Amino acid sequence: MLDLLGNDATAILHNLTTNEIKTLEPDGPGAESFITNVKGKCVGHALVYRTANGFRLIGASGQADAIATQMDKYTIREDAVPHIRDTEIASWLVVSDATAGLFENNDVDSASLLSRAELPMPSTATKQDNETANPPSLTAYRVPWAGLAVAGSPEAESPEAESPEAGSEEASTANSGWRGTLILADSSASLSTTDVAHAVADALQQPRGALEVIDDANAESRFHQLRIAAGYPWHGVDFGDTHLPQEVRPEEETISFTKGCYLGQETIARLDALGQVQKKLVKWSLEGLDGHTPEVDTKLFAGGEKPVGRLTSISDASPPSGSDSLFALGFARRSHFDIGAEASGTVGEHSFIAKVAGV
Structure with a gap:
């Protein structure tokens, strides 16, 4: 921040x-x-x-x-x-299809627009030392870290549910936006997760306790499950200053190719003029794991000695019922940019299949 x-x-x-x-x-x-x-x-x-x-x-x-x-x-x-x-801003991630309703008054036509809205605290918010002080307000940000809300999809709440690809027909029918909402407040307000959950529920006119608010001992793990399933990379984890x-x-x-000059623009514009990059971060679906979980930096191969992919983030979520697969993020060589492209990897002596599930 x-x-x-x-x-x-x-x-x-x-x-x-x-x-x-x-x-x-x-x-x-x-x-x-x-x-x-x-x-x-x-x-x-x-x-x-x-x-x-x-x-x-x-x-x-x-x-x-x-x-x-x-x-x-x-x-x-x-x-x-x-x-x-x-260290000055406290944050919570609320995950629900319903949070799109926080932004309904905004002039937002695209499901991917990064909207924001101010929320009042409910009357039950934790009181500060000054009992007469007005309760602090919260800022809600629509963020892409938890995937798109899909109308009528009961799988939308699953950490492994695959989000529709941007621009696809499925995405165009999404329920008015991303299903992840980031809530920020000044740390000095000493707000509890319950305060935040109540504020969001009240703003949506929903029952209190009906929303998932990520802020507990498992928050980091849960967050990464969501953003991996959404295909969203994280700086310092999936990529860095060498990419x-x-x-x-x-x-x-x-990227805007019409905004004018900025640092590094020449390299980025030249790459655009040349066409494709030689490697790209994609979402992989790992299949046939049989209870084995690959480690970060696992290499993927497709019948040759040179790797065609490398895993950078692997979801630690339990696979959906009846499935033996996990989502992961990782780089793919140009030969494996297309959705459905296959490669293989190993965990110890166990082999598994990796398929490109999103780009």
Whole structure:
């Protein structure tokens, strides 16, 4: 979590990001973007939102220092100061198809738009030292980490349920958006998970206790189950500063080729002109595991000595009933970019099949 504040925040962030951020409106939807270095490699990856006095960047923990350093490096006399908020902001992830209703009043036509909304705290919220103080408000962000909400799909709540691919017919019938909603509040408010769950339920006019709020001992594991099933990569886990944006995420969601100059643009534009990258992060479906779980960095082969894939994240969720498969993220060589492409891997002496399930 990082805020870039100051009168020149727009100019500085524009110069360091792959997507168009100048057109973002305060309190409006955000944009997904990479923060790149001079070689076009991924220093960071974030959801970017304009605020009243700058921008807020939300993404994987552990990258804020590198992003702030990059901002400072390319700020000379401009008024733009990065502030790392990792310890100052409390967060909760709510997973439900119903959370799309939080954003119904927003002018959102696309299921993938990164909307946000302010939520009041319920009257039952934990009181602060000052009993007369107004309860704090919460900010709800629609995020792509838990996949799309699919109308009428009872499997939507399964951690292993496959989300429809962006742009597909199934995605076009999605129930008005992503089913994951990130809730942020100032840590000083000392809000409980119950407070947050009640606030979201009240805003949706749903029974309290009907929503899954991820904030417990299993939160990290559950979060990664969801984002792997959704096919969403995580900076510092699946990729880092040795990778190019086009190797990680669809360019139509993360890169603007009309925004103007930014750091690393020449490399990214040249790669676009040449056509395809030689490797790309994809979602793999691992089949025939027979109770064996591959380790991160497991290589995948397709009849030759050179690997055609490498696993970077593997879901630790129990497979769906009657299934012996897991989802994973990992890189694929160009020969295995298409959905359905097969490779094989081993866990000890046990072999399994890996099929590309999403790109």
